Amino acid sequence: MVVLKYEEIAESLRARIAAGEFSPGDTIPSGRDLAERWDVSRATAIKAVDVLRNDGVVVAKQGTGFVVTETPVARPAGARRAGSARILGGMPFLRIGEPDWAEPPARIAVSLGISPGVLALRRRRVLQLPDSTPHSYVEAWFPPDIAEAAPRLAGIAPIAEGTTRYVRRQTGRFPAEGMDVTTVRLATDDEAACLAVPTGTAVAVLLHTAHDEDGRPLVCEEGVTPSSLFEQVDTYAM
Structure with missing residues (x-):
């Protein structure tokens, strides 16, 4: 099974959230930070975050970025x-x-x-x-x-x-x-x-x-x- 780069980034973030590294209300790394850490384009990093947003794991918060959802x-x-x-x-x-x-x-x-x-x-x-x-x-x-x-x-x-x-x-x-x-x-x-x-x-x-x-x-x-x-x-x- 081929795992695309944005999927790999999204799964890494999921694992960190599940492990408690990011609690409800915490801000996850920005698209720019993810792009630098994973050596990918910002578009790829944003696509990874969109996967989490579409699954209800994170939500956009004005002036902050994306935060882990408070309510499952x-x-x-x-x-x-x-x-x-x-x-x-x-x-x-x-x-x-x-x-x-x-x-x-x-x-x-x-x-x-x-x-x-x-x-x-x-x-x-x-x-x-x-x-x-x-x-x-x-x-x-x-x-x-x-x-x-x-x-x-x-x-x-x-x-x-x-x-x-x-x-x-x-x-x-x-x-x-x-x-x-x-x-x-x-x-x-x-x-x-x-x-x-x-x-x-x-x-x-x-x-x-x-x-x-x-x-x-x-x-x-x-x-x-x-x-x-x-x-x-x-x-x-x-």
Whole structure:
């Protein structure tokens, strides 16, 4: 796999942020400083910073430059088309509990291609609206081969580079095809509590599965959104 220079610079900055060298609110090196340190053009250095900005890792601050984001953002489940930036459609979120190994529901196990009774690693979060009220509850399930090769998935520390990039760096595998299936049902007690809605509220459920180039599942995310907040818009040529 060929790594371009701007990608190498961006990954170096991600690693330094993840290691705590730059904390939320800290300013990262300027494009000029990066260009000098890496012996590249300023345009290449700026392109590296743009990668981090598009992923929501840094934001522009007038008179300062680019600073590490104070509030982590994540996208709702699904709609992970090639070229889409993490910050587009991203929302602030709260992590729920700690990542844990659990037996996934049958629908998740089928999507991950694992047998009944096999445990998978689960990460949970609640995405929030601007007023901090819940928008959707998301459970991300990682199959054993991915979770064991990428141990930081089981930790509570944020993964500044994003789970997709981290998994790619650890395993060499990356999403080549995604499948989204949207259904409607009633919220479970746990889902209702996380979403601050009555038990039995109608919810839209988006099941997103990412596969690598060999068709092997990398992750399965299930996003649950109250019907009053769910909207799907498709624009297409006719």
